[in-house]
């Protein structure tokens with residue numbers, strides 16, 4: 001039985017008076033790919049942002065490697081071994097590709113950075129070709145690769161990805177999913193949020209279905225792929 | 238003619254150093270620190286006390302003044318602006334104006350409104366005389382100081398880890414936090430640097446115009462803000478260019494048009510530039526996020 005890496009319990013998150021996350025619980029075990037699927041506005045990004053410390057939950061606990069993260073500021077959470085590749089990429093458009101990667105390694109000692117950059121270049125040769133360019137001049141797919149590479153620079157044990165395939169051409173979507181599988185094969189645990197439910201479920205060990213801030217269904221990726229309600233709502237019938 | 242150009246560049250260099258402070262803080266914290274001009278005044282008084290009352294040599298007085306202003310800048314940020322990190326920009330602006338008056342009134346209580354005769358602290362090299370033109374030692378020091386500061390800041394933001402983190406924070410605070418960057422500490426550092434520069438500007442300004450009063454910083458503060466906007470707020474070379482252009486324009490306007498109207502002319506120039514190029518001379522195009 002694999003160790004539990006992340007355990008979220010009875011999480012409630014508000015935006016002012018809007019109750020966005022209504023008491024959800026989920027967990028991610030070491031070595032798994034877990035996916036959260038759900039319609040637009042279901043609360044997927046809010047969940048990830050709360051785990052990463054960008055949002056404060058009203059109640060609930062977020063335990064990562066046996067340590068409660070609630071109340072720890074976002075900039076200290078990276079060091080615990082968790083990285084979030086946020087929705088919409090959010091690369092630093094005015095920084096160069098290389099500088100973006102350096103920022104990803106902000107919490108790590110300077111002497112280790114060069115090696116990690118080479119590792120990311122191996123994974124994304126396109127980034128190497130463009131290392132001097134400012135990120136604002138990259139295409140959408142390249143920016144997504146940069147965002148993922150940047151998140152990898154902290155050497156996370158848990159990588160959270162928020163809609164990495166959003167807005168990309170089908171061929172690039174396949175490439176992004178290949179990279180996720182590749183990262184996973186190299187030992188990174190993955191928590192994936194996707195609008196592309198079919199692809200996400202296909203690679204996931206386990207999945208949770210989120211609906212207006214509540215988890216309404218969960219199971220293995222395979223189970224949910226053949227679940228009637230999931231098919232109807234998220235897989236186009 | 239050449240005389241006016243030189244005194245314009247000299248005045249402009251002081252504006253440039255102040256403008257660099259505005260631009261750094263605006264670029265990273267996205268706020269206009271309207272009290273920046275008054276930090277200059279405090280820097281002037283700190284150096285004055287160190288030099289005249291304590292009898293310290295000029296370099297020590299300058300360093301002392303920089304320490305005072307750096308601490309002041311950090312305190313202002315902590316006490317006045319940090320609680321408003323998520324407030325509307327109008328609330329922050331009003332607070333900044335409040336801080337500005339607070340500093341002026343504190344100076345009024347401590348040092349009264351009687352002008353203090355500031356001892357020149359920027360005349361430790363000989364003047365240069367070329368034909369019938371004399372370039373004063375203060376002018377030379379001022380220009381050299383501004384160039385060194387600009388180069389140092391450029392290297393700092395482009396080469397150091399902290400400098401790059403500042404640029405990251407300036408673009409996206411949330412994403413910067415996800416990298417492990419302490420946004421509050423970064424903003425604090427920015428205020429510290431801007432205020433340390435304000436102290437230098439204060440010493441240079443008072444060395445050239447030795448009448449030190451509690452409102453000494455306000456007009457140069459506003460002009461330097463104008464310079465920062467003219468050059469493109471957020472841009473380091475822009476602040477430098479804007480400052481020097483503004484100083485030269487002001488001196489020429491005083492010499493050839495009218496002393497009374499010179500300020501109006503300076504602001505008219507700003508308005509024209511902003512109509513033609515809203516982001517300022519060297520300002521970055523505002524990038525739409527996709």
Ligand SMILES: Nc1ncnc2c1ncn2[C@@H]1O[C@H](COP(=O)(O)OP(=O)(O)O)[C@@H](O)[C@H]1O
Pocket residue numbers: 015018020038039040041042043044045046047
């Ligand atoms: N910054 C915000 N302020 C107020 N409400 C928000 C904010 N961000 C998201 N919401 C609301 O919270 C709910 C969940 O949003 P989100 O987590 O972004 O959903 P998803 O990522 O699943 O599309 C939605 O109803 C959305 O409108």
Ligand SMILES: [Mg+2]
Pocket residue numbers: 044045046087163
């Ligand atoms: Mg989302």
